[in-house]
Amino acid sequence: MPEEIIYLGFGSNLGDRQEFCDRAIALMNLLPLSRVTGVSSYYETEPVDPEGRLGESWFYNGVVRVESSLSPTRLLGILQETERALGREDTDRHGPRTIDFDILLFGQHCIDQPGLTVPHPRLHQRRFVLEPLVELDPALKHPTLHRSMSELLEAIQDPSRVNKLDIKPGSKYRSRLACSVPPLS
Numbered sequence: 513m514p515e516e517i518i519y520l521g522f523g524s525n526l527g528d529r530q531e532f533c534d535r536a537i538a539l540m541n542l543l544p545l546s547r548v549t550g551v552s553s554y555y556e557t558e559p560v561d562p563e564g565r566l567g568e569s570w571f572y573n574g575v576v577r578v579e580s581s582l583s584p585t586r587l588l589g590i591l592q593e594t595e596r597a598l599g600r601e602d603t604d605r606h607g608p609r610t611i612d613f614d615i616l617l618f619g620q621h622c623i624d625q626p627g628l629t630v631p632h633p634r635l636h637q638r639r640f641v642l643e644p645l646v647e648l649d650p651a652l653k654h655p656t657l658h659r660s661m662s663e664l665l666e667a668i669q670d671p672s673r674v675n676k677l678d679i680k681p682g683s684k685y686r687s688r689l690a691c692s693v694p695p696l697s
């Protein structure tokens with residue numbers, strides 16, 4: 513596969529949300545054929561279900577930009593395995609989750625296959641997705657709506673609250689540094 517710029521959304525609203533998001537970023541750094549080229553701030557966000565109803569357990573959300581030669585299907589498979597490894601249960605799709613990943617954008621590709629729709633069909637309706645996307649790449653164009661992420665954010669109707677947090681993303685798991693070989697003395 514040629515290399516593509518991919519935007520992945522992540523979120524957690526169960527347990528130590530910062531810890532799960534930090535682990536998610538550490539694992540994104542280990543994706544094969546890929547490198548992480550951007551990580552948004554964390555945002556604490558009010559939960560909304562697909563019918564637009566507000567819930568109780570607030571999320572931590574963010575977006576990672578990855579340059580990757582993985583196929584969309586392989587990437588989705590790895591993300592779903594990672595969700596399971598981080599303790600996500602599949603019993604209630606809209607219930608609390610330790611970690612949730614979404615493939616938001618895969619280059620400018622449009623994918624519509626069983627189990628995978630890209631661009632993510634609700635991307636343009638969700639403040640908790642658009643705010644971190646705008647932080648990373650405000651001029652990035654939506655492949656089918658042909659509007660930039662900042663234009664989509666200006667037009668959004670979503671009333672849920674989204675608060676940018678003053679936390680360094682990934683700060684609990686600097687795994688590469690921790691594993692680096694000490695200099696010879």
Ligand code: AMP
Nearest residue numbers: 605612613614615616627628629630632
């Ligand atoms: P969720 O509970 O929001 O993580 O949704 C997971 C389900 O959405 C899985 O069955 C995926 O196969 C499906 N899905 C469809 N499109 C996407 C996408 N762009 N990113 C992640 N999951 C997707």
